[in-house]
Amino acid sequence: MTDSMTFLDIQGAAKTFGGTTVLDGVDLTVARGEFISLLGPSGCGKTTLLRIVAGLLTGDRGTVTLDGEEISRKPPHHRDVGVVFQSYALFPHLTVAENVAFGLEARGAPKAEIEATVRRFLDLAHMASFADRSVKMLSGGQQQRVAVARALAVQPKLLLLDEPFSALDRKLRETMQIELKRLLRELNITAIFVTHDQDEALVMSDRIAVMNRGQIEQLADPETIYRRPATPFALEFVGLSTRIAGKVAEATPDGVVAIDTAYGRIRANGRYTPGSPVLIGIRPERMAFGPNAAENTIKVTLTDIVFQGSRIQAHFASSEDRPIQIESSETVPAGLSPGGETEVSWNIADTLLYPDVAA
Numbered sequence: 001m002t003d004s005m006t007f008l009d010i011q012g013a014a015k016t017f018g019g020t021t022v023l024d025g026v027d028l029t030v031a032r033g034e035f036i037s038l039l040g041p042s043g044c045g046k047t048t049l050l051r052i053v054a055g056l057l058t059g060d061r062g063t064v065t066l067d068g069e070e071i072s073r074k075p076p077h078h079r080d081v082g083v084v085f086q087s088y089a090l091f092p093h094l095t096v097a098e099n100v101a102f103g104l105e106a107r108g109a110p111k112a113e114i115e116a117t118v119r120r121f122l123d124l125a126h127m128a129s130f131a132d133r134s135v136k137m138l139s140g141g142q143q144q145r146v147a148v149a150r151a152l153a154v155q156p157k158l159l160l161l162d163e164p165f166s167a168l169d170r171k172l173r174e175t176m177q178i179e180l181k182r183l184l185r186e187l188n189i190t191a192i193f194v195t196h197d198q199d200e201a202l203v204m205s206d207r208i209a210v211m212n213r214g215q216i217e218q219l220a221d222p223e224t225i226y227r228r229p230a231t232p233f234a235l236e237f238v239g240l241s242t243r244i245a246g247k248v249a250e251a252t253p254d255g256v257v258a259i260d261t262a263y264g265r266i267r268a269n270g271r272y273t274p275g276s277p278v279l280i281g282i283r284p285e286r287m288a289f290g291p292n293a294a295e296n297t298i299k300v301t302l303t304d305i306v307f308q309g310s311r312i313q314a315h316f317a318s319s320e321d322r323p324i325q326i327e328s329s330e331t332v333p334a335g336l337s338p339g340g341e342t343e344v345s346w347n348i349a350d351t352l353l354y355p356d357v358a359a
C-alpha cells in the first residue's frame with residue numbers, strides 16, 4: 001500500500017539470472033526514518049533487491065520510488081542513495097578524512113563546507129581523532145565506522161547497508177549495531193539493512209522483512225516476527241521452536257481446533273476444516289514443566305538438559321526431525337533425569353498453527 005507515510009516504495013521488483021528467478025515480484029514500502037532489515041538465508045535475493053534500489057543492477061520488472069520520485073532508471077550516483085557494503089571498500093591510499101570527504105569533493109562542495117561536514121560525521125562516528133590516519137592503519141570496526149561516515153556525509157535520502165558488520169567479532173558487532181542505530185535515529189535517516197543474522201535483525205529493526213526464495217514471506221515489527229511468524233519458514237528462520245505435525249480432528253465455531261498428533265490431542269486457535277494436515281509450532285520459552293488441564297499438555301521423555309547459565313534448555317524425544325524443547329529459568333523437576341517421562345504444557349494461545357503443505 002502506498003500512502004503519505006511512504007518514503008521508499010518498491011513495487012514488483014523482479015530479477016532472473018540465467019533462467020533462475022532470484023526476485024519474484026517484491027513489494028516493499030518504507031516510511032521516512034524507518035530502519036528495515038531484509039532477513040533471510042544465503043541466496044534468497046536480499047543483495048539483489050538492495051542492488052536494484054541502489055541502481056547497481058537493473059530489475060527485469062518493477063519500480064523504485066524515493067521521496068515521491070521514480071528513480072528506477074536513474075544511474076546510481078543520481079539516486080541520493082548511500083551504500084555500505086560488507087567489505088569496507090575504502091580508498092586505501094587516502095586518509096580517514098579524505099575518504100569521508102570524497103563524495104563531497106566529487107560534488108564540488110566548497111572547501112569550508114567539506115571540512116565542516118567531514119568533522120561532523122567523523123564526530124558522529126566517533127572517529128574524529130583518527131582523521132589524518134591512513135585507513136590501512138585502522139581495525140575492522142574503525143574502517144566500518146569510516147565507511148558509514150563516508151556514506152552519510154553526502155546526506156543521502158536513503159542508506160543501504162549490506163551485511164556491514166559480518167566481518168567483525170561478536171562483541172564489536174554488537175557495539176556497532178547500537179552505535180549505528182543511534183546515529184541513524186539522530187539523523188532521521190531511512191535505512192535498509194541486509195543480514196542473515198536473526199539476532200542482528202531483531203535488535204536493530206523497526207520492521208523486518210523475512211525473505212525466502214525471492215519473496216518477502218512476512219513484513220512486521222520484530223516482536224510480531226518472533227511471536228507470530230506468518231509461515232513455517234519464518235518460524236524456522238527466527239528463533240527456536242518445537243514442531244509437531246498433525247491432522248485437524250474437530251473445529252469449533254469459536255475458532256479453536258483440536259488436532260490429532262503423535263502426542264495426543266492438541267488445541268490451537270485457527271480455522272481449518274477437519275482432516276486438514278497442519279503443522280504446530282511452539283516457542284521453547286512458552287512451554288513449562290507439568291500439566292495444565294485447561295490448556296495443552298503432552299507426555300514426553302527427557303533426552304537432554306543443556307545448561308545455559310541463566311536458563312536451561314530441556315530436550316525431549318520427538319517424532320519430528322528435532323527435539324521438543326523447553327527453555328526455562330527454572331530447573332527441571334526434582335527426580336527427572338534423561339530417559340524419564342514427564343508432562344509439559346503450554347497455552348492454546350501460544351500454539352502457532354500452519355497448513356502443512358508438505359503432508
Ligand SMILES: Nc1ncnc2c1ncn2[C@@H]1O[C@H](COP(=O)(O)OP(=O)(O)OP(=O)(O)O)[C@@H](O)[C@H]1O
Nearest residue numbers: 017018022040041042043044045046047048049196
Ligand atoms: N550477477 C549474477 N549472475 C548470476 N547469478 C547471480 C548474480 N547475482 C546473484 N546471483 C544469484 O542470485 C541468487 C540471489 O543472490 P543474492 O546475492 O541476492 O542473495 P542474498 O540473499 O543476498 O545472499 P547472501 O546472503 O549469500 O549474500 C543467488 O543464487 C546468486 O547466486
